Amino acid sequence: MSPRAVLIGPMGAGKTTVGRLLAQRWGVSVRDTDADIEAAEGRSVSDIFVDSGEPYFREREREAVARALAEHDGVLALGGGAVLDPDTRAALVGHPVVFLRVGLSDAASRVGLGTSRPLLLGNVRGRMKQLLDERTPIYEAAATVAVDTDGRTPAEVADAVEAALEEAR
Ligand SMILES: Nc1ncnc2c1ncn2[C@@H]1O[C@H](COP(=O)(O)OP(=O)(O)OP(=O)(O)O)[C@@H](O)[C@H]1O
Numbered sequence: 001m002s003p004r005a006v007l008i009g010p011m012g013a014g015k016t017t018v019g020r021l022l023a024q025r026w027g028v029s030v031r032d033t034d035a036d037i038e039a040a041e042g043r044s045v046s047d048i049f050v051d052s053g054e055p056y057f058r059e060r061e062r063e064a065v066a067r068a069l070a071e072h073d074g075v076l077a078l079g080g081g082a083v084l085d086p087d088t089r090a091a092l093v094g095h096p097v098v099f100l101r102v103g104l105s106d107a108a109s110r111v112g113l114g115t116s117r118p119l120l121l122g123n124v125r126g127r128m129k130q131l132l133d134e135r136t137p138i139y140e141a142a143a144t145v146a147v148d149t150d151g152r153t154p155a156e157v158a159d160a161v162e163a164a165l166e167e168a169r
């Protein structure tokens, strides 16, 4: 069993939003590893980071991704940092992995100033820029196809994902 598409990319790329849209179009279900971890732990990602630390979250995330890849045949949205884990990157090989690209300006305005993203606390633009610089090469390397999202609506991004996957087949 393999997901129809695995969405990766930074916070604010639209993985959850575009994942829902694609799943609707394809008549499949969507699964989100952040939501899986929150359900299993009975607390928010933010609370897990604060109370148990990021390394604990990353371990739960590695397990959640492995389980979802094995069990889910719909659309799978990963947490923004999931591909930092080498085991996760190895597990993604052979799956249709879509990198949703986003620039600093659109990413920062999409995530806003909310406190639900622990890695951005205190300085959204500064932290986001650092994460984009560090992680963009990792997303590119892990992806089968990459789709630009800047200035596009979620529906336009979903169109572009469908076209890119079709072309890669
Ligand atoms: N293409 C887009 N254009 C404008 N707004 C968007 C777009 N995609 C997503 N958004 C909005 O940006 C916010 C973040 O989107 P979303 O939660 O889907 O991102 P994500 O990639 O899942 O982030 P995270 O890694 O934090 O879970 C949401 O409010 C969503 O409505």
Ligand SMILES: O=C(O)C1=C[C@@H](O)[C@@H](O)[C@H](O)C1
Residues within 6 Å of the ligand: 010, 011, 034, 045, 078, 079, 080, 081, 082, 116, 117, 118, 119
């Ligand atoms: O980019 C990241 O490292 C994260 C993204 C979110 O999806 C959550 O998984 C968490 O806030 C960490």
Ligand SMILES: [Mg+2]
Residues within 6 Å of the ligand: 015, 016, 017, 032, 034, 077
């Ligand atoms: Mg999300």
